[in-house]
Amino acid sequence: MVDKKVSIIDVAQRANVSITTVSRVLNKVPTVNKEIVERVEKVIGELKFKPNPTAQRLARGIENTAIGFVIPGYPGIFHSFYAVELMRGIGHGCETLRMDLIFHITDGTNPLRTSYAGGLIFADIIENLPQVDAAVREGVPCLVINHIVKDLKVSFLAVDNIKGGHMAGKYLTSLGHKRIATITGNLQTQAGIDRLEGFKKALLEEEIECPKGYIFEGDYSRRSARQAAEHFFSLEDPPTAIFAASDDMALEVISVAMENGIKVPEDISVIGFDDNPAGLFGPVGLTTIKQPLFTMAAEAVKVVHELMSGKQENVVRRVLDPDLIVRESCAQPSI
Amino acid sequence: MVDKKVSIIDVAQRANVSITTVSRVLNKVPTVNKEIVERVEKVIGELKFKPNPTAQRLARGIENTAIGFVIPGYPGIFHSFYAVELMRGIGHGCETLRMDLIFHITDGTNPLRTSYAGGLIFADIIENLPQVDAAVREGVPCLVINHIVKDLKVSFLAVDNIKGGHMAGKYLTSLGHKRIATITGNLQTQAGIDRLEGFKKALLEEEIECPKGYIFEGDYSRRSARQAAEHFFSLEDPPTAIFAASDDMALEVISVAMENGIKVPEDISVIGFDDNPAGLFGPVGLTTIKQPLFTMAAEAVKVVHELMSGKQENVVRRVLDPDLIVRESCAQPSI
DNA sequence: CTGAAAGCGCTAACAA
DNA sequence: TTGTTAGCGCTTTCAG
Numbered sequence: 001m002v003d004k005k006v007s008i009i010d011v012a013q014r015a016n017v018s019i020t021t022v023s024r025v026l027n028k029v030p031t032v033n034k035e036i037v038e039r040v041e042k043v044i045g046e047l048k049f050k051p052n053p054t055a056q057r058l059a060r061g062i063e064n065t066a067i068g069f070v071i072p073g074y075p076g077i078f079h080s081f082y083a084v085e086l087m088r089g090i091g092h093g094c095e096t097l098r099m100d101l102i103f104h105i106t107d108g109t110n111p112l113r114t115s116y117a118g119g120l121i122f123a124d125i126i127e128n129l130p131q132v133d134a135a136v137r138e139g140v141p142c143l144v145i146n147h148i149v150k151d152l153k154v155s156f157l158a159v160d161n162i163k164g165g166h167m168a169g170k171y172l173t174s175l176g177h178k179r180i181a182t183i184t185g186n187l188q189t190q191a192g193i194d195r196l197e198g199f200k201k202a203l204l205e206e207e208i209e210c211p212k213g214y215i216f217e218g219d220y221s222r223r224s225a226r227q228a229a230e231h232f233f234s235l236e237d238p239p240t241a242i243f244a245a246s247d248d249m250a251l252e253v254i255s256v257a258m259e260n261g262i263k264v265p266e267d268i269s270v271i272g273f274d275d276n277p278a279g280l281f282g283p284v285g286l287t288t289i290k291q292p293l294f295t296m297a298a299e300a301v302k303v304v305h306e307l308m309s310g311k312q313e314n315v316v317r318r319v320l321d322p323d324l325i326v327r328e329s330c331a332q333p334s335i
Numbered sequence: 336m337v338d339k340k341v342s343i344i345d346v347a348q349r350a351n352v353s354i355t356t357v358s359r360v361l362n363k364v365p366t367v368n369k370e371i372v373e374r375v376e377k378v379i380g381e382l383k384f385k386p387n388p389t390a391q392r393l394a395r396g397i398e399n400t401a402i403g404f405v406i407p408g409y410p411g412i413f414h415s416f417y418a419v420e421l422m423r424g425i426g427h428g429c430e431t432l433r434m435d436l437i438f439h440i441t442d443g444t445n446p447l448r449t450s451y452a453g454g455l456i457f458a459d460i461i462e463n464l465p466q467v468d469a470a471v472r473e474g475v476p477c478l479v480i481n482h483i484v485k486d487l488k489v490s491f492l493a494v495d496n497i498k499g500g501h502m503a504g505k506y507l508t509s510l511g512h513k514r515i516a517t518i519t520g521n522l523q524t525q526a527g528i529d530r531l532e533g534f535k536k537a538l539l540e541e542e543i544e545c546p547k548g549y550i551f552e553g554d555y556s557r558r559s560a561r562q563a564a565e566h567f568f569s570l571e572d573p574p575t576a577i578f579a580a581s582d583d584m585a586l587e588v589i590s591v592a593m594e595n596g597i598k599v600p601e602d603i604s605v606i607g608f609d610d611n612p613a614g615l616f617g618p619v620g621l622t623t624i625k626q627p628l629f630t631m632a633a634e635a636v637k638v639v640h641e642l643m644s645g646k647q648e649n650v651v652r653r654v655l656d657p658d659l660i661v662r663e664s665c666a667q668p669s670i
Numbered sequence: 671c672t673g674a675a676a677g678c679g680c681t682a683a684c685a686a
Numbered sequence: 687t688t689g690t691t692a693g694c695g696c697t698t699t700c701a702g
Contacts, residue, residue, distance in 0.1 A: 055679035091440035101438040105426035223616040281558040390695035
């Protein structure tokens, strides 16, 4: 049966050696007699002995080498290019630094068991500002991604979403569009709010109206984009251009358009946000605002690692610039 | 500056109490004098003392409570509904059992640092059978998801993909289709192979030909589905029905169809695989084969947990049945 | 209510 | 080459 209590002592006794020797063969110290090595290994096999990693860490004086990645569990988050890119970046960063990656999928209510994690990365924050607060208060090194945190002394790495939204709006107006609509992201997220704000600002600068009916509150999902598109297309005075706050949504808008015989970009211009590679393979290359998700996430790991090791003591706060990627989904209005 | 070495001893000395007492306030033992509690907490704050979790675990005799989730890092895996559902399920399972979830994104070459993890869950296996082998050999409890492993004595939880492919094929033939094509999944994965096999079997049973041109090797991505669809639609004798090995691919087929003025299901029937909710919101409800991804993953955590705790000693091998979900994307052929 | 002391399971000087 | 003996930092009896 299973004995959970086989310890190094049992092995030592049964093999007639000291625990030190057992430890040596465990750690492959080369100065051990071959015969003994064999004997010990045999016993280890017989007893199915597995060294206790916790004890090893303690004895070795190993600092905590795990980073927790806290990701809000709201429906759909995982389906987004956004979350996925972050995960890839974080995975990559951890791999490079040989850190363990611990996942916390949270709805923001649970107190967040830090457990092994010596540092925390929050993928955006929605309902879980209190968790960030608690972590900071406890002195756990942490960093928030894609959220410019003003009221808390915590590190963050964020994309300038206001600028991004502004770029999108500006590009559309520069093409000559006057009737420009937008599908917002989840307005619970700062990114959603900021992209909308930047977009509005761009229109304002050109003194272009953006009536209520031209602003549809989405949530980054294809589903909401479909509703939005159907709404826009049914308007008496439909827009000639649409800014979708994510590529997924932009792609869905294009789908709906084509289903209705509306040509992109001839009849309607569509610009997205993300630079999701999926935008390359549709019927028409998607013009979009690129944000360095992968890089940002990888960088986040590096920063938290420095925070953990004490190499960096101050909060680091960095805002990155998005880029306009011009492909084929936007053109001058035909009218 | 940062002192990494503040230990419970420092706190005890500075607060003029024993380490035992400090430990007590740390663990909120109620029988401590209020004044002392305050004093100790003050010192803890001043010193920014954080108890060492490793030491706590050792002293408390806590077993390893982390499960490692090993996920192949091939491009696109994260974008799939598949991986995402597994992650959700695993996250949920870990939450319920209060286990830590450690992520390993691997290309199969690295030796896989088990580190904290006391058990391992492999999300499918492609290049990383050796890793599974190594883990088994080391005696680490592990389980493979969605892969029926024959040559290794390891636990698995899998969906019967042959049956699933067969159901899809059968359903299409039962509607009267004779010209049926398929877009396979990644044929590096067992799921991809099996769905194709089941599909072929179903056609064979009805003595329906499936010419080479009707089998397009995809990789679960929308991109590959687009290529496939364009290929099929350009055929002299295009199929009247298509089985796509994932819903994402099926959805893309529908998109391409609509772009080309081909009606679904009037002109072409499309059936997918997964039961991705995205299939509900398109222009036409997607008929599909449902597999219990979330449940399977959550269950996997439970099994590994039992394996770790010794409640379960045998390998557990379970094959689950998929379901046919009929919506609107399939109909009888018009010709 | 508080403290001394014995571990938790393992590693790492230091001897032998 | 192998064993002895301190710890690693904290929890937990068991006295006081």
